[in-house]
Amino acid sequence: MVFKRKLDCVSVGFDYPNIPRAPRSCRRKVFNKRTDDDNQMCGMDLLASLAGKLLQECESSSASSNAFEGNNHENFSKEMKQEQEEKYKPFKSESSDLGNSVSRPAYENTSEKCVVNSFSFPDNDGILERTPMSDYKKIPVGCETNNGNCDFHVKSEGITGETGDVNVNTGFEQGEATDALGDGGLITDTCNLEDTTALGVQFPKSVCVDGDLKLPSCVNNGSFARHGNHTNLGRDDDEKLYSYHKLSNKFKSYRSPTIQRIRKSLSSRYWKQVPKDFGHNRADVGVKALYRKRRSCYGYNAWQRETIYKRRRSSDRSSVVTSDGGLSSGSVSKLPEKRDAVKLSIKSFKIPELFIEVPETATVGSLKRTVMEAVSVLLSGGIRVGVLVHGKKVRDDRKTLTQTGISCDENLSNLGFTLEPGPSKVPVPLCSEDPVVPTDPINLSERSEASPTLDSGIPNADDMINSGDIVDNNLELVPYQSDLSVDEHSSDSRALVPVPALEVKALAIVPLNQKPKRTELAQRRTRRPFSVTEVEALVQAVEELGTGRWRDVKLRAFENADHRTYVDLKDKWKTLVHTASISPQQRRGEPVPQELLDRVLRAYGYWSQHQGKHQARGAPKDQDMNRSRALESGVSV
DNA sequence: GTTAGGG
DNA sequence: CCCTAAC
Structure with a gap:
């Protein structure tokens, strides 16, 4: 099976x-x-x-x-997308163009x-x-051609650049x-x-x-x-x-x-x-x-x-027995003379x-x-x-x-x-x-x-x-x-x-x-900080879907990230909003680009005001987001 | 099963 | 990230 x-x-x-x-x-x-x-x-x-x-x-x-790859046309205005594309060009360049197809990672x-x-x-x-060993750090990885075409060594730390035959010598003595x-x-x-x-x-x-x-x-x-x-x-x-x-x-x-x-x-x-x-x-x-x-x-x-x-104590005991069994406690020179030694x-x-x-x-x-x-x-x-x-x-x-x-x-x-x-x-x-x-x-x-x-x-x-x-x-x-x-x-x-x-x-x-x-x-899961890329994906998804559809957000942006539950995404959004609200000096962890934080606030403001109104239809227009943000910050547009 | 919110 | 109430 x-x-x-x-x-x-x-x-x-x-x-x-x-x-x-x-x-x-x-x-x-x-x-x-x-x-x-x-x-x-x-x-x-x-x-x-x-x-x-x-x-x-x-x-x-x-x-x-x-x-x-948020090339999803469902929600965003062209301006928004172009802006994002500009800002994430390096990122997008590696991605396959999915066009208007269903958003896929x-x-x-x-x-x-x-x-x-x-x-x-x-x-x-x-x-x-x-x-x-020669340097072998750069490896071509190709899904179609070289799948599995790699090798792994286990090396002792601190001996970087070296490896060797694997040998586990066992000496019972x-x-x-x-x-x-x-x-x-x-x-x-x-x-x-x-x-x-x-x-x-x-x-x-x-x-x-x-x-x-x-x-x-x-x-x-x-x-x-x-x-x-x-x-x-x-x-x-x-x-x-x-x-x-x-x-x-x-x-x-x-x-x-x-x-x-x-x-x-x-x-x-x-x-x-x-x-x-x-x-x-x-x-x-x-x-x-x-x-x-x-x-x-x-x-x-x-x-x-x-x-x-x-x-362990049992083990120690066993060790003693062995030692008593004819092996002096560590005198190497004697060992070869021991006829009952097994190497x-x-x-x-x-x-x-x-x-x-x-x-x-x-x-x-x-x-x-x-x-x-x-x-x-x-x-x-x-x-x-x-x-x-x-x-x-x-x-x-x-x-x-x-x-x-x-x-x-x-x-x-x-x-x-x-x-x-x-x-x-x-x-x-x-x-x-x-x-x-x-x-x-x-x-x-x-x-x-x-x-x-x-x-x-x-x-x-x-x-x-x-x-x-x-x-x-x-x-x-x-x-x-x-x-x-x-x-x-x-x-x-x-x-x-x-x-x-x-x-x-x-x-x-x-x-x-x-x-x-x-x-x-209960033990906590290991903390797995969101990367900027993940944050970006999250922000974009929330921009599109709103703040009350975490399951959808998950499915859209993190469907294949099993370690991110929609609760995680919700929590992350929560912290993002908080992070965006505090001064940069107060922020910790991997810095989130201000641009993303701006978008967080923008989306947060927008969806705070449009709870449910547009959720069925999709994301707000960029202008709406800006207006919303401006509204929240008390600035007239 | 999801969502929302406190811890 | 966890927990839980509420839906």
């Missing part, structure tokens, strides 16, 4: 900069609530805050794509759809091995991990590719290793010696991914259904879990309902933090496919930020690592590697890792609103996994299924819940769309009789 939806999504011709709603991880609330106990989690905070910051930038940037049919099949994580030790993705921050970059597919973005081999897992068998390689104590043990970062769908010609954004979690069993590092929305992202739920629902389902944050903390190198992890959609007019920067946001959210949303031995998932985290059959004596090619949606240990969302509470038996297995005491390591349903999907050392992400959806676990590795089934599963754990504490659960 998911796969099918994905195809639908790709084929549907909707085109709006697919700026996903901000991840909950960016929310201030979370950070404010943090206690001292969370100090250790600052790494995740950094990432989250970075994501938030990028998101804002992304928004302002991408907003430029919200080019409203100029970005229609001009957006880029990219499917990011995978992301390569930066090399943990990339600082040493990174190879310089060490304690402290180095988070290549965490503390240093992430940036994305793009470059062109020589080869693309219709649906997917391919990655140059130098960057994407296509999930190959190289497992040097017990080799005291230079890499290990070099990194010493800093060898990575894996990560505890959480991942989340986006997929964007539009159904019924309406754009829908699916938010991180595939919330996944990497768990590292040995590292003492811990990434703070960022609030995320499990659930309610089912395809059969309308966007609005989806939003509404989500807002009421965030009660698990505190709970989740607690859980994380507990898990393996994970060449790359493949991040699940991401749908990225940006308009052609979007800047490369906004593209980067869009991808960055998706990746950041993915990383923050929860992902976990599964270990496969001989294609069979090892569920018991308490088993030693030896017990599991992982040792240098064994053929490590039998060892595999999977990235799985994390929230199998779904904290119980305090959401009881959704009546859909499937009682899938799989949930039981998931629940048992959440409870270590019940974890017997006995293969269960998802074991079988996953082992069927991932039998080799391929690290491609396979939706952990692929078993719940019929069609998507085809061999197509691209079928890694966030799986709505995950939501079902998450919901399945929702207790029925728990009333949501709305005040605690």
Whole structure:
């Protein structure tokens, strides 16, 4: 089903900069609530805050794509339009001429759809091995010709201009991990590719290793010696991914259904879990309902933090065990002598496919930020690592590697890792609103996994299924819940769309009789300041439609901007009127051109006086607007 | 579901 | 941006 939806999504011709709603991880609330106990989690905070910051930038940037081509003749006098055209020539020049046709956003049919099949994580030790890359910032983006013809790198921040092969070295024998993705921050970059597919973005081999897992068998390689104590043990970062769908010609954004979690069993590092929305992202739920629902389902944050903390302690304990198991606490020189040490190198992890959609007019920067946001959210949303031995998932985290059959004596090619949606240990969302509470038996297995005491390591349903999907050392992400959806676990590795089934599963754990504490659960949407372009579109729409038809305004000027509700538009208009009424010195935020503010006042004055009178017919004449404005300001005309 | 207005 | 009353 998911796969099918994905195809639908790709084929549907909707085109709006697919700026996903901000991840909950960016929310201030979370950070404010943090206690001292969370100090250790600052790494995740950094990432989250970075994501938030990028998101804002992304928004302002991408907003430029919200080019409203207001060539609608319904309402405006020619003078007005000419004036506007004069003032927005640069803007209009990029827009298709829609003539007298129904007003359509100029970005229609001009957006880029990219499917990011995978992301390569930066090399943990990339600082040493990174190879310089040439500048690839300017990329030709053509919807028809080069669709998807782009590539994304995940780079460590501060190493601008460089990237490198993705290498996640994993050493079970060490304690402290180095988070290549965490503390240093992430940036994305793009470059062109020589080869693309219709649906997917391919990655140059130098960057994407296509999930190959190289497992040097017990080799005291230079890499290990070099990194010493800093060898990575894996990560505890959480991942989340986006997929964007539009159904019924309406754009829908699916938010991180595939919330996944990497768990590292040995590292003492811990990434703070960022609030995320499990659930309610089912395809059969309308966007609005989806939003509404989500807002009421965030009660698990505190709970989740607690859980994380507990898990971290558990993790630490595990680490100790490992250390006791023969590994001195960090003396690198000793390690090669340890016969029972297991060294393996994970060449790359493949991040699940991401749908990225940006308009052609979007800047490369906004593209980067869009991808960055998706990746950041993915990383923050929860992902976990599964270990496969001989294609069979090892569920018991308490088993030693030896017990599991992982040792240098064994053929490590039998060892595999999977990235799985994390929230199998779904904290119980305090959401009881959704009546859909499937009682899938799989949930039981998931629940048992959440409870270590019940974890017997006995293969269960998802074991079988996953082992069927991932039998080799391929690290491609396979939706952990692929078993719940019929069609998507085809061999197509691209079928890694966030799986709505995950939501079902998450919901399945929702207790029925728990009333949501709305005040605690509600989290604000991330603030997304209106760009000048958006303001212009809004002003124009209001000029044409008046101030009492926000739904129409929405449909006319922001139909494809799902993150702008008509309430948002109404609110923005309210603030615009206020802004226009105060002195420029008192204004904050991105300055709105005075010309626009003048138009705001003009329209405001006019529609204040013509409430409803002309609404059915349309906008006032320019002269009327001027007269109205003059009237309001007490100036005779 | 929309609109209007206070927070 | 949220919430809610009113329609």
